[in-house]
Amino acid sequence: MKKLLVIIKQEYFNRVRTKYFIISSLLGPLIMVGFTVVPGLLFSMKTGGATKVAVVDLTGKLYEGVRESIMTSRERGDEGEKKVETTSATGATDSGEGMRLAAKALGVSYEVEEVKADGRPLDEIKNELNARVRNNKLGVYIVLPEKILEEGRAEYYGRNVSDVITTSQLRYSLNRAIVEQRLSDANIDRNRVRQLSKEIKMETTKVSESGLERDSGGGFGMAMFIGIFIYMAILMYGQVILSSVVEEKTTRVSEVLFSSVRPFHLMLGKLLGVALVAITQYAIWAVLFGAFALYGVGMLAASGMDVPLPNVPLSFVIYGLLFFVLGFLMYATIYVLVAAMVTTEKEAGQMAMPVIFLSIISIYMAFPVIRSPNSSFSFWVSIAPFFSPITMLVRIVTETPPFWQIALSLGIGLASVVFFVWVAARIYRVGMLMYGKSASIPEVMRWLRQG
Amino acid sequence: MNEDNVTLTIDRVTKKFDDFVAVDELSLQVRAGRIFGLIGPNGAGKTTTIRMIVNILAPDSGRIELFGEAMSERLQDRIGYLPEERGLYKKMRVGEQLRYFGELKGLSAREAETRLDHWLARLKLSEWKNHKTNELSKGMQQKIQFIATVMHDPDLLILDEVFSGLDPVNAELMKDVLLELKADRRTIIFSTHMMSQAEELCDDICLINRSRKVLQGSLREVKSSFGRRAVALRAEGGDEVLKDTRLVAGVKPYGDYVEVLLADGADAQELLHRLIESGARVMRFEQVEPSLHDIFLQKVGESA
Numbered sequence: 001m002k003k004l005l006v007i008i009k010q011e012y013f014n015r016v017r018t019k020y021f022i023i024s025s026l027l028g029p030l031i032m033v034g035f036t037v038v039p040g041l042l043f044s045m046k047t048g049g050a051t052k053v054a055v056v057d058l059t060g061k062l063y064e065g066v067r068e069s070i071m072t073s074r075e076r077g078d079e080g081e082k083k084v085e086t087t088s089a090t091g092a093t094d095s096g097e098g099m100r101l102a103a104k105a106l107g108v109s110y111e112v113e114e115v116k117a118d119g120r121p122l123d124e125i126k127n128e129l130n131a132r133v134r135n136n137k138l139g140v141y142i143v144l145p146e147k148i149l150e151e152g153r154a155e156y157y158g159r160n161v162s163d164v165i166t167t168s169q170l171r172y173s174l175n176r177a178i179v180e181q182r183l184s185d186a187n188i189d190r191n192r193v194r195q196l197s198k199e200i201k202m203e204t205t206k207v208s209e210s211g212l213e214r215d216s217g218g219g220f221g222m223a224m225f226i227g228i229f230i231y232m233a234i235l236m237y238g239q240v241i242l243s244s245v246v247e248e249k250t251t252r253v254s255e256v257l258f259s260s261v262r263p264f265h266l267m268l269g270k271l272l273g274v275a276l277v278a279i280t281q282y283a284i285w286a287v288l289f290g291a292f293a294l295y296g297v298g299m300l301a302a303s304g305m306d307v308p309l310p311n312v313p314l315s316f317v318i319y320g321l322l323f324f325v326l327g328f329l330m331y332a333t334i335y336v337l338v339a340a341m342v343t344t345e346k347e348a349g350q351m352a353m354p355v356i357f358l359s360i361i362s363i364y365m366a367f368p369v370i371r372s373p374n375s376s377f378s379f380w381v382s383i384a385p386f387f388s389p390i391t392m393l394v395r396i397v398t399e400t401p402p403f404w405q406i407a408l409s410l411g412i413g414l415a416s417v418v419f420f421v422w423v424a425a426r427i428y429r430v431g432m433l434m435y436g437k438s439a440s441i442p443e444v445m446r447w448l449r450q451g
Numbered sequence: 452m453n454e455d456n457v458t459l460t461i462d463r464v465t466k467k468f469d470d471f472v473a474v475d476e477l478s479l480q481v482r483a484g485r486i487f488g489l490i491g492p493n494g495a496g497k498t499t500t501i502r503m504i505v506n507i508l509a510p511d512s513g514r515i516e517l518f519g520e521a522m523s524e525r526l527q528d529r530i531g532y533l534p535e536e537r538g539l540y541k542k543m544r545v546g547e548q549l550r551y552f553g554e555l556k557g558l559s560a561r562e563a564e565t566r567l568d569h570w571l572a573r574l575k576l577s578e579w580k581n582h583k584t585n586e587l588s589k590g591m592q593q594k595i596q597f598i599a600t601v602m603h604d605p606d607l608l609i610l611d612e613v614f615s616g617l618d619p620v621n622a623e624l625m626k627d628v629l630l631e632l633k634a635d636r637r638t639i640i641f642s643t644h645m646m647s648q649a650e651e652l653c654d655d656i657c658l659i660n661r662s663r664k665v666l667q668g669s670l671r672e673v674k675s676s677f678g679r680r681a682v683a684l685r686a687e688g689g690d691e692v693l694k695d696t697r698l699v700a701g702v703k704p705y706g707d708y709v710e711v712l713l714a715d716g717a718d719a720q721e722l723l724h725r726l727i728e729s730g731a732r733v734m735r736f737e738q739v740e741p742s743l744h745d746i747f748l749q750k751v752g753e754s755a
Contacts (some may be wrong), residue, residue: 002557003554003555003557006551006554006555007555010551010554014543014547048640247540247541248538248540250537251538251540251541252534252536252538253508253539253540254538255534255536255538255540256534256538256552256596256599257538257555258505258507259505259506259530259532259534260528260552260555260556261527261555262524262529299609317545345733431507433507434500435536446469
């Protein structure tokens with residue numbers, strides 16, 4: 001027991017004191033923010049200022065309404081602003097809508113001009129406008145045919161038609177203008193329609209065992225965040241374990257170590273020591289994130305904005321930690337097993353691929369579970385070893401299942417960790433002293449049977 | 452042999468790997484305060500035997516007793532093992548590494564620190580304490596490995612090819628340390644292919660070949676019981692006598708002398724007598740023992 005502590009201590013401090021650990025602990029949050037936020041920003045970023053839009057109105061009465069609709073789509077988005085959160089949070093609404101709102105949030109701006117037909121044929125006008133588009137004098141132009149009010153068909157021309165944000169925003173604005181024109185043609189007051197068709201706001205409230213909580217879809221984000229969190233820890237620290245075991249094997253340190261301690265203690269000490277390193281790193285990240293978040297909220301509050309803090313009950317934190325450790329041990333044990341079978345780090349990388357696939361699958365499993373956390377699929381997946389750490393946590397966060405299910409998942413998880421540790425220990429003990437070539441599966445089976 | 456004086460008893464120990472018998476019914480005893488040479492060709496079963504002694508492997512059958520007790524985890528702390536393949540963490544600092552190995556042998560961190568400082572000074576490596584292991588030469592790494600083996604003051608030392616990679620100066624330094632440990636009643640099991648080293652250091656030897664014991668005893672007994680007896684002879688005349696097959700089994704010329712192998716049952720005294728009788732002038736007549744090297748070659752050759 002004393003030696004086990006010595007090993008845990010060594011594995012822990014030897015890693016925590018490295019420059020790599022310190023740097024990654026401090027920069028990790030920045031990198032993570034970078035990976036999640038930057039691609040989104042880049043994608044929705046519109047460079048080069050306002051988009052010039054020309055409107056060819058063949059009806060002769062729609063231009064004013066369309067222009068107003070395009071130009072005001074930003075100011076009028078009062079209720080829309082709130083909708084940004086809810087729509088993106090449920091993830092279920094049509095993507096064009098989301099794009100439009102994203103563009104609005106990002107302040108994409110337009111300059112609108114009218115191109116009068118003045119009796120010229122449409123083709124001539126189009127040729128002229130096409131030339132302008134080609135010369136980058138114009139972003140896009142829209143042709144409103146004479147029968148647009150009846151047939152509901154407009155034409156959109158632009159150099160770049162893959163810019164979904166612009167197309168969907170213009171489509172929305174145009175649509176609104178046309179609808180309003182139709183209404184006023186039917187002698188219905190435009191302002192009255194606006195008033196009557198004002199969108200409703202939906203306040204989402206989660207009903208859980210412990211009562212009612214206000215929640216605007218934050219659970220989804222949190223569930224995904226935790227899932228990816230565990231996945232990252234498995235990948236990063238699984239790799240750490242893998243290379244550490246392979247190193248001890250290739251340098252033959254294991255032979256010296258085995259003459260002092262039981263292989264089982266050595267393996268367990270390594271697993272626990274590295275698990276503690278992972279927990280330490282994640283704790284540092286959590287604190288840094290918390291500090292950033294508090295600072296951010298404080299700044300917003302100071303500028304007069306009301307930002308609700310996400311409500312994280314203590315039980316989530318405790319379950320999070322439990323499933324994190326469980327998941328980590330499950331996968332890390334398999335990494336030990338793989339490492340004991342091979343002779344070089346390169347082979348280890350190849351042999352570890354199935355383990356990585358397994359963890360990727362369990363991330364995918366999380367999606368259907370988020371949509372329907374109480375289905376029987378979710379139940380089975382959340383008690384199955386290798387999948388349970390991520391999927392059960394997702395269930396707990398989205399729609400906390402009855403306690404017995406959590407306990408069952410923990411119990412099965414623990415039992416499988418014990419089983420895998422037992423298997424890995426037997427393979428480790430023999431494999432670590434086998435040099436020369438990697439072990440084959442039948443060989444490994446024989447090691448398992450050896451007493 | 453007094454039981455108190457026995458450090459290690461191996462009693463009819465067998466170890467198989469699948470169908471391959473690595474060690475077959477091996478029995479031997481190692482006496483306290485002596486240097487015991489475990490010799491044999493590659494693949495004879497030395498490493499497997501050693502791994503069983505240090506409790507890395509368990510025998511399939513038979514019994515291993517250390518200090519009068521059955522082998523156990525606790526006894527591992529009283530053994531120091533230097534494997535043939537060196538095992539050090541390449542990127543760890545020397546001091547840190549030794550402290551870890553010491554702690555694994557049951558020393559407290561502080562104790563380990565004191566001991567490793569002592570040994571680093573003794574082997575002239577103090578200034579390397581804070582260097583990473585891969586910055587050290589092979590010989591220096593060998594000495595670090597040796598410190599890891601002895602720093603916890605073990606009663607039984609098992610050294611597999613301890614001199615490999617050492618220059619003559621360091622080899623001599625190491626030899627002094629070993630003799631010092633022996634004087635301090637430590638038992639040393641010494642495994643090597645280098646017969647000259649074994650001959651120089653060992654009190655007792657055991658030769659194993661093809662997983663079986665071929666020969667065991669004190670170096671003296673082994674040599675004197677060995678069938679091959681020879682005389683180094685420098686003489687003028689007496690050629691007739693050397694042709695007598697009842698006395699002489701063979702003659703090997705060596706520079707200015709010849710080595711005369713005595714026939715079975717022949718007596719060296721009789722040979723000398725006959726030579727003088729025949730009127731030969733004898734300038735050198737010396738009974739020579741076979742070297743361990745010769746014994747090794749003959750025994751391994753016989754059982755091949």
